[in-house]
Amino acid sequence: MITVENLTFSYSKGINVIDDLSFRVPEGSIFGFLGANGSGKTTTIRLMLGLCRPERGRIQVNGIDMKENPSAAYASVGALIEHPSLYGSLTAEENLFLNATYYGTAPKRIPEVLGLVGLGHVANKKTSSFSLGMKQRLGLALSLLHTPELLILDEPLNGLDPKGIAEIRDLLLRLSKEEGRTIFLSSHLLGEIESTCDTICIIDKGKHLFSGSIDALRNNMVHKKRYKIHCDRPKEACALVDGALNPCLSDEGTELLFQTEDIERLPEVVRCLTDSGIRLYTLSPMQNNLEELYLTLTN
Amino acid sequence: MLKKVIKAEWMKARHSFLPWMVILGGLFIPVVEGLIYLFRWASFVPEAGANGWDTLLSTCMGLSAGLLFPFLVILMVAFNHHVEYKANAWKRLLVIPLGRTTLYGGKWLFLLLGLLVATLIQAAGIVLVGLLLGWLKPALALQLTGLPFGFLTLYTLRFYITFFAILTIQFVLNVLINNTLVTVVVGVFAYVLSMVLVQGWAYAVYDPYALPMLIDWENATRTPMFQWMGLYKPEWLSLLYSVLIAWGGLAFFKRVPVR
Numbered sequence: 001m002i003t004v005e006n007l008t009f010s011y012s013k014g015i016n017v018i019d020d021l022s023f024r025v026p027e028g029s030i031f032g033f034l035g036a037n038g039s040g041k042t043t044t045i046r047l048m049l050g051l052c053r054p055e056r057g058r059i060q061v062n063g064i065d066m067k068e069n070p071s072a073a074y075a076s077v078g079a080l081i082e083h084p085s086l087y088g089s090l091t092a093e094e095n096l097f098l099n100a101t102y103y104g105t106a107p108k109r110i111p112e113v114l115g116l117v118g119l120g121h122v123a124n125k126k127t128s129s130f131s132l133g134m135k136q137r138l139g140l141a142l143s144l145l146h147t148p149e150l151l152i153l154d155e156p157l158n159g160l161d162p163k164g165i166a167e168i169r170d171l172l173l174r175l176s177k178e179e180g181r182t183i184f185l186s187s188h189l190l191g192e193i194e195s196t197c198d199t200i201c202i203i204d205k206g207k208h209l210f211s212g213s214i215d216a217l218r219n220n221m222v223h224k225k226r227y228k229i230h231c232d233r234p235k236e237a238c239a240l241v242d243g244a245l246n247p248c249l250s251d252e253g254t255e256l257l258f259q260t261e262d263i264e265r266l267p268e269v270v271r272c273l274t275d276s277g278i279r280l281y282t283l284s285p286m287q288n289n290l291e292e293l294y295l296t297l298t299n
Numbered sequence: 300m301l302k303k304v305i306k307a308e309w310m311k312a313r314h315s316f317l318p319w320m321v322i323l324g325g326l327f328i329p330v331v332e333g334l335i336y337l338f339r340w341a342s343f344v345p346e347a348g349a350n351g352w353d354t355l356l357s358t359c360m361g362l363s364a365g366l367l368f369p370f371l372v373i374l375m376v377a378f379n380h381h382v383e384y385k386a387n388a389w390k391r392l393l394v395i396p397l398g399r400t401t402l403y404g405g406k407w408l409f410l411l412l413g414l415l416v417a418t419l420i421q422a423a424g425i426v427l428v429g430l431l432l433g434w435l436k437p438a439l440a441l442q443l444t445g446l447p448f449g450f451l452t453l454y455t456l457r458f459y460i461t462f463f464a465i466l467t468i469q470f471v472l473n474v475l476i477n478n479t480l481v482t483v484v485v486g487v488f489a490y491v492l493s494m495v496l497v498q499g500w501a502y503a504v505y506d507p508y509a510l511p512m513l514i515d516w517e518n519a520t521r522t523p524m525f526q527w528m529g530l531y532k533p534e535w536l537s538l539l540y541s542v543l544i545a546w547g548g549l550a551f552f553k554r555v556p557v558r
Binding site: 049051052053071077079081083085086087089090094097099101142 | 303304306307310311314315382385386387388389390391392393394395396397398554556
């Protein structure tokens with residue numbers, strides 16, 4: 001659905017915001033795009049949508065080269081980039097009607113999408129009085145209006161309350177599973193990405209770190225597993241672990257956290273600590289959730 | 300395609316101050332001039348056999364071209380762009396499958412239409428005010444039978460065309476600069492400078508902001524100018540400038556990155 005190859009871009013000469021980035025978004029998938037603030041997520045989305053021109057590289061959306069014929073690709077793309085673009089003097093319905101005019105969409109679709117994002121009851125309210133969450137929902141409705149095959153959503157969950165997040169998550173899952181839409185989702189909410197996306201791409205400082213399924217990431221990271229030790233003298237234990245065996249990542253309260261690439265070294269760690277008279281209560285592997293994996297990978 | 304953009308522009312503008320700006324801008328000078336005529340009517344009574352409309356039309360259009368419409372055009376264009384910047388809407392508009400050329404062309408045409416409406420309202424306002432004055436003070440010789448339709452039509456057209464250059468320059472400035480206040484300041488400064496230049500600089504006729512001030516309202520009482528198809532040098536220059544600047548602006552707009 002989307003193919004990004006060797007994408008390079010800089011706002012000022014010599015400093016690449018995006019550096020040789022490549023990834024592929026499979027058709028029908030929910031694709032999570034992860035990265036820290038300033039890592040280049042929004043810039044990548046802008047490049048994908050043809051809002052900026054890459055210095056190098058190629059972007060194809062639905063097989064259409066974005067450099068050569070962006071307008072043809074736009075017909076099948078619905079996008080929400082950062083904050084939704086809404087005209088405050090118009091009502092929610094009028095904002096949607098405006099987009100329907102541009103896309104040539106039938107007006108009967110307007111109440112449908114308003115209902116879909118849970119804004120049916122405020123259709124005739126001016127958007128200047130909307131909360132951030134309501135604006136996000138309307139932004140999503142705008143991107144869904146012309147029933148695009150591909151949705152590109154940049155931080156769509158910003159400003160939503162937990163109930164709103166759950167509703168939008170369900171909506172995205174429904175759009176993907178029932179209607180076969182491809183969803184490109186950029187978000188900081190790692191838990192949401194984990195529960196929504198089947199494929200992810202992680203970037204850092206404009207560079208590709210990983211792309212594939214979350215399971216593949218887990219398998220990739222198995223050698224960098226983190227362990228938590230609960231003991232009576234964590235500071236002393238940390239110094240022992242750090243100096244003799246493996247990097248100790250933190251010691252807080254009665255716990256210390258360390259990382260090892262070799263599971264065979266665990267007995268050594270235990271022996272070293274017990275020989276020094278430190279009382280061990282538990283030794284447990286950290287759960288490899290996306291947040292842990294992300295932090296390990298970006299560290 | 301262009302129709303879609305123009306329709307959408309109207310939808311955005313109709314609940315804003317823009318329609319009022321166009322209506323009030325068109326009516327302002329005829330109403331003010333009508334009041335001046337009403338209170339000092341004796342000094343406007345034409346000589347025996349002369350047509351009172353000639354003076355009313357040229358005074359109204361001259362005042363409007365020199366004082367009101369340049370500011371109206373500058374503000375109208377700035378307001379139209381401000382709506383997009385305020386809504387942070389460019390990034391959405393540019394991913395609509397209409398293409399940047401259509402979007403640019405549609406917005407430009409919409410503003411030209413707005414200017415046309417303001418010009419027509421002004422022309423209608425002058426006629427209505429004139430008829431009212433003619434009814435109240437018959438000595439002013441402003442009866443419908445004496446209304447020079449040909450003169451009115453031609454001068455309304457010439458008036459309209461001379462503003463193309465200012466409108467297009469302001470339009471392109473607003474595409475280039477995100478801050479609409481800066482474009483208004485630049486436009487007003489350029490216009491005020493033109494008011495000075497037009498007083499004596501020989502090349503003022505090539506200054507796009509001076510063109511509306513150079514229309515010869517008194518039927519060629521000034522230095523004779525180049526004329527072709529009923530249009531004079533200021534109108535042709537305005538058309539030429541607007542086409543060239545619009546084209547240059549489009550070339551930029553097609554490449555401009557959106558942050």
